[in-house]
Amino acid sequence: MTIDLNTCTGCNACVVACQSENNIPIVGKDQIMRGREMSWIRLDRYYSSGDPIENRTSLPSDPQTSLMPVACMHCERAPCEQVCPVNATVHDEQGLNVMAYNRCVGTRYCANNCPYKVRRFNFFDYNKRARDQFYLGPLGVNQFKTEGGILKSMQRNPDVTVRMRGVMEKCTYCVQRIEQAKIAQKVKARDSNDIHVPDGVFKVACQAACPSEAIVFGDISNPESAVSKSKANDRDYSLLGYLNTRPRTTYLGRLRNPNPQMPDYKPDALSRMEYKAMQPQSL
């Protein structure tokens, strides 16, 4: 997967799409304040004034924002896979870092070892209990059995497991969509050998939702696929690449107005107020 930081606008559509596709529970404001957000893809925002010395010592009053959507990188040398004591997270033949929820006992070592901190832990029965009853445990109402809960079950994606408390979860590259595509292709192939899923047959949830098509996903073993071409771009880089985790999700670096011959060229990027000041006055 590549994510083009030039075209990403930070609209968060990918976050919402991922939540819907993967049965990610809504944990409520209280749990978010306690640091237990469950979204598998997040939008990191960094604020800076463009002055690297000043950035280290003070909060900029008129900052520029840098954005970075971060989901599981599906590292080829995933630090999380080595440390799971029960082999709940392993690498599959397609290069995905797979999470088997039914095997996870919840030691959370994988989350500690992930340098990108993309793993999410089900601290409570977020799906089974109501938002104001998490701390009651078994004394709370079992939402799966209430009428409203049964209705809500129909909203969930049947292709994705609904996780109980105590298990880890993370972005799966929408493995359910990948497997669906592979199965459909094999069913079509029958006794021929044409089981290769053509590029573009399916999109992962975040890719489908992104309005600016910043996310490109596909088969990197196929040099003609869109993602292979995207990775051939000069701007392509890995987040924390020096750790040698070899992430499969790479980013295309953001450029800010590089051409010095343009009339509005500035060596540093514009802050919000500077940018607004340059706009033609509205009526």
Place this chain on the structure above:
Amino acid sequence: MANIFPKWSNALPAKVVLAFFVLAVSAVAGVTYYFTPAYSRVGYMPTQPVAFNHYLHAEQLGLDCRYCHSFVDVSGHSNVPDAASCMACHSQVRRESPLLAPVRESYASGMPIEWVRIHQVPDYVYFNHAVHVNRGISCVECHGNVNQMEVVWHDKPLTMAWCLECHRAPELAIRPLDQVYNLNWTPDNPHAHLEWAVEAVVNWNVNPPQSCSGCHR
């Protein structure tokens, strides 16, 4: 001072330790053998609300599996038919039979017959029928000779290790596509068939998933 314990108690600690080890090993062995689907599920033969006889319908009358389980080759889920499939024949044949009363009732009211489900994998396992039957795996490999069963029973363990046996060696289970629904088919020459199967696995590009993402999503 006098001995507190009799002489036979000298050997007691050794015996206790030995007994403990024997107990521990047999407990682990017992659980590994008895508390697994291979033992607890195989042979499960519940009584169904309608005594549907697969031997009669599939073997003697020659109905194809797909006549009733119609979506098995297009869907992940192999459906149990609704009463309309039954009434296609039974509106003519044995119209008054008391054994078929629940079927007629279901057809009239639209409420499905409450069949007792026999083959069920846990919710976190995503099995897809279509990809198996379309790629040369017959019903018989997982369900046994259903066409010989007067009452259906659970014939194979359906444990993960059992599934992996085939996923790791598909040539042992694959057959020509036109024989998938012929549950009585056996190869004329097993040796030649194995050779064919090995080739077929290559020619058809059969590579069943062996890692977790294949079935656990």
Place this chain on the structure above:
Amino acid sequence: MSHSSNPSDAAVGHHGAAAAVLKEVRPANMPRRPIVENNRDFAWITDKVCGIAEGKTPRWWWIAFIMSCMIASFTLFGLIYLVSTGVGVWGLRSPIMWGWAIVNFVFWIGIGHAGTLISAILCLLKQKWRTSINRAAEAMTIFAVACAGIFPLFHVGRVWFAWWLFPIPNHNAIWPNFRSPLEWDVFAVSTYGTVSLLFWYMGMIPDLATMRDRTRMVFEKRYAEAKTKTAQAFERFFFTFRQYFYGILAMGWRGSNRHWSNYEMAYLLLAGLSTPLVLSVHTVVSFDFAVSHLPGWHATIFPPYFVAGAIFSGFGMVLTLMLPLRALFGLQDLITQYHIDCMCKICLATGTMVGYAYAAEFFIAWYGANAFEGFAFVNRAFGQYAWAYWIMITCNVISPQFFWTRWGRENLWFVWILSIFINIGMWFERFVITVTSLANDFLPANWDYYSPTAVDIFTFFGTFGLFSVLFLLFIRFLPLLAFAEIKSVTKQADAHAHGEHH
């Protein structure tokens, strides 16, 4: 030949050539400090130690026991709430997925290491002074391992599946991941617990046999003092109980030559087995951190650093336990100032090693020119957890330095308070390591602050209650000191001490 304190005199008449050299060189007279003071004999030692378990239960014991049971219930309730409701009742949050639970685990396991060091390593190094404290220290080890084992078991999200960490054949064709340090922990800690228990129990057998053999004499003395019918009935019941209790535990020990010979061999074997365990178990625990690649965790100094820290905290706990017991039971002649000196010096040595490790980590963080590593250490000292860091430095590096001075070692209230500080400091060290590295790791977007909840706090302090309950039971029923071993290192037991025949 009369007993003389001058070695050169004693040598005269034994070896002529050696005697002549000694007369010329005149080495200084430096007698070893006695292991047992005031020339106590065997009978006194036995009576003193056995008397602790044989006398009437003192009132302070009952008060302490009831209080400890109440405190231990905090852990029980905390764990029930945790398992029924979810790990969210603790203060954990992304990215700090390990908090107090793992800190407590390493804390308790570390404390346990001192007991094994005293029993095994000091035995192989022939340090006779270990005999006064090894029994209680080993008991401390076992109870500390029991407290420690609670945490890695219950901190997992689904405790009822924790058995998956064991390599049991199954029908899922899946084994645990042997590359994971948590898997190594399973084997390391269980081996440690088993071997420590065996060593402690086996070493106790001669002492238990002595207590078994004294039950009649004790019964007669106590019965004579029992005035009422109930008291007498109780004494009779208690006598039977003690007979069977010590009788079964003593395993038929007769004190014969064969028994002693087997005992010594078994002791040596277990000491040899436990010695590498002291080093390896905490090394494996340190691998929980060192094998990851978080800055501040991923350091090769962790194994020796953790082992030294473990011994440091363990000796601190031994001092915390033994100094009050020494005063309460009047054991000053058995646990002498010499013993306290030795323990303080070990604390000083290991504390200095820990201090060196801190300095080495800082140096390498700077010398390695790795931005993340460098930041991790500057952040520890000056970031959001700086308060924890400086508590750690004060308690671990500064406080044991007082043990350089004789005054620091001989003022026992001061030593006791310092020993408590040592343990506070070592807990904070594990806290600083675990939490600061997680809270401020690679990407600033993930940084956050962890605070424990009430459930965290009560569960931890409850384990002190559990430890106390077990230790109080140990004091009440089992021999507190290894008096058979103490007797073997007194002058009375030494066949070569003086030229007199026995």
